[in-house]
Amino acid sequence: MAAVDGKSKVISNQWVNDNYKHIVVDVGPIASKVQPGQFFNLSCPQVGTDKPFFRRPMSTYHADKNTHRVEFLYKVTGAGTRGLATLKAGEDLSFLGPLGKGFSLKSHYRHILVVGRGVGLATLAPLAEHASSMNIQVTAILSAQDSGRLMSQHRFHDVNATVFEVTDDDGSSEVDKVKALIEEINQKNKIDSIYTCGSVRLSKLLQQLAITFDCDGEVALEQHMACGIGMCYCCVRPIKVGEKQPQVSKRVCYDGPVFQIKEVVL
Ligand SMILES: Cc1cc2nc3c(=O)[nH]c(=O)nc-3n(C[C@H](O)[C@H](O)[C@H](O)COP(=O)(O)OP(=O)(O)OC[C@H]3O[C@@H](n4cnc5c(N)ncnc54)[C@H](O)[C@@H]3O)c2cc1C
Ligand code: FES
The missing domain is CATH 3.40.50.80 (Nucleotide-binding domain of ferredoxin-NADP reductase (FNR) module)
Incomplete structure (x- = not known):
């Protein structure tokens, strides 16, 4: 399955410390295709004078094929991530993903x-x-x-x-x-x-x-x-x-x- 250009539903978006937030979104069945090391491009909301134009890349922190939930851990640094930080449970977040090539593991590794x-x-x-x-x-x-x-x-x-x-x-x-x-x-x-x-x-x-x-x-x-x-x-x-x-x-x-x-x- 190729990357999906879609809309996810925010499940939660909590601070984990002074700088980082953890966001959980429901992206639908594409969650089952995510490989470790791949990323999503997230459309961060425009808030006040912050007007991020391009989507921001975020690595997948966790993907659950059963619940269709994908998680991201992100540092609030600039316009995009400040906008992301304002999202509340139930709100929409547009995404494009999963993208890129992830990590590889060989079966003979011990x-x-x-x-x-x-x-x-x-x-x-x-x-x-x-x-x-x-x-x-x-x-x-x-x-x-x-x-x-x-x-x-x-x-x-x-x-x-x-x-x-x-x-x-x-x-x-x-x-x-x-x-x-x-x-x-x-x-x-x-x-x-x-x-x-x-x-x-x-x-x-x-x-x-x-x-x-x-x-x-x-x-x-x-x-x-x-x-x-x-x-x-x-x-x-x-x-x-x-x-x-x-x-x-x-x-x-x-x-x-x-x-x-x-x-x-x-
Ligand atoms: C494949 C990939 C996966 C990523 N995964 C994560 C993740 O899981 N969690 C997370 O917090 N961040 C991740 N990043 C970095 C994240 O995309 C940027 O920090 C984000 O785009 C910043 O957007 P902003 O508008 O908040 O900040 P901006 O105002 O765009 O930038 C804030 C500061 O961060 C610097 N910056 C912006 N983008 C990058 C970048 N790509 N690499 C290095 N420095 C950058 C800028 O130069 C500036 O100093 C990832 C980047 C890539 C390329
Ligand atoms: S971001 Fe456009 S080619 Fe990589």
């Missing part, structure tokens, strides 16, 4: 590592659940400024992931420390694939480690978008497939947002 920061954790939680349903062991490193800003830990604990929380305030999120932690994890239990979203410095580290460990890896990129469906080319990023191949431009909305971590130019 152990994967997911590393996320901020809202990147929202993108990775469905992947951890999908991996667990395939009997793949998950180790998760969740990074934030401080423990109060960590989100979604329960989603990883619920699938029996081994969870490490690292934060800026105690220095445990520093790249060198995260590197040492991942090397230790890999030594104890070989990592088959690495997944990340939400931090350029962590993505750079994981790209380097995927090469060192000779394992697979994927990164979900965030890029400013307009159309979200591959038509306008405003979201291109440089990608390099293979050492001897020339660098090419790929559309994050259409060719991604998930790419092979060894191929992205960070």
